[in-house]
Amino acid sequence: MNDPRESTAQEERQYHTYTTHRIPWYVRAMWVCFWIGMIWYLVKYAVPMARNYF
Secondary structure, eight states: OOOTTOOOHHHHGGGOOOOOOOOOHHHHHHHHHHHHHHHHHIIIIIHHHHHHHO
16 A cells, blocks of 8 residues: 555645746845855955964
8 A cells, every 4th residue: 555655746746836946036145145255254364364374
């Protein structure tokens, strides 16, 4: 018999209603802000500390 924890692909399809694979604009904005922040951190803190260390 069928295990109640297992289901067919047709049954699972009702829970997955993706219409596109496009990344939302706010996720892209968060990604851009992350990289801008990372570059700022490197220039502001990491490079000067590396100069003192080496």
